[in-house]
Amino acid sequence: MAQGESTAGLAPAVPQERSLTGDARMDRAVECAAGLFLKRRIADVRMTDVADAAGVGVATLYRRFSTKTRLALVAGTLLWRRFNERIVALVESDAFLGMSGADRLERMLRLYAEGYVENAGFVLFIDDLDGLLVTEGAPLDAVAAYGREVDSFYLIFADAYQLGLQDGSVAREVDFPVFYRSVAHALMGVAQKLARGEVIPSDDFSSGAQELECIVDMAVRALR
Numbered sequence: 001m002a003q004g005e006s007t008a009g010l011a012p013a014v015p016q017e018r019s020l021t022g023d024a025r026m027d028r029a030v031e032c033a034a035g036l037f038l039k040r041r042i043a044d045v046r047m048t049d050v051a052d053a054a055g056v057g058v059a060t061l062y063r064r065f066s067t068k069t070r071l072a073l074v075a076g077t078l079l080w081r082r083f084n085e086r087i088v089a090l091v092e093s094d095a096f097l098g099m100s101g102a103d104r105l106e107r108m109l110r111l112y113a114e115g116y117v118e119n120a121g122f123v124l125f126i127d128d129l130d131g132l133l134v135t136e137g138a139p140l141d142a143v144a145a146y147g148r149e150v151d152s153f154y155l156i157f158a159d160a161y162q163l164g165l166q167d168g169s170v171a172r173e174v175d176f177p178v179f180y181r182s183v184a185h186a187l188m189g190v191a192q193k194l195a196r197g198e199v200i201p202s203d204d205f206s207s208g209a210q211e212l213e214c215i216v217d218m219a220v221r222a223l224r
Helices: 024-039 047-054 058-065 068-083 085-091 101-118 120-136 140-150 154-167 176-196 205-223
Strands: none
Touching: 024 047, 024 058, 024 068, 024 120, 047 058, 047 068, 058 068, 068 085, 068 120, 068 140, 085 101, 101 120, 101 154, 101 176, 101 205, 120 176, 154 176, 176 205
16 A cells, blocks of 8 residues: 655745755746656656746756756755755754754654655655666766755764763664664665555555654664
């Protein structure tokens, strides 16, 4: 059973969002592309679809982004930024600042897991984009900008781990970059499988969200 297709959590959260292109028309095109990619698969969206939705010429779109893959990367940067807004709200809260290091790590991981369940369309888009980058590649500058948004909270995770070592809530020292990547990849990998839906009978995603919770539980226990 696939998770729901809700993408409500990725709607624009503020009236003046930081520009990704420096051009209001192209920002609008990225916005339209992101919306189309969430509703359909990347392969099913044409550049002409995006141009029509944004009210710009398709030639203009190609001059700015050159390929659909590059446009998808910028759209992905926008969608990760919006997805990460829930983490921004958390880490800026007084409650978060009052937590132990281990509790900070656990709360952030659970928030990511919850977000993946609530935004299956986003998870499927990331799955599509990963495959596209593997098969077609993309300019390093575009991939780097996208990667910075994906990993924008790594330092906050790392700081929480260091705080945990200092306050005693983290009892085990680990290679934190490896730990972080392992947990992040495990959460996204399971979320993508849930979003795609059951393939064989033994998949049984009736308790899919609990699989993500299990990953978080194992990660937290590995540190406490």
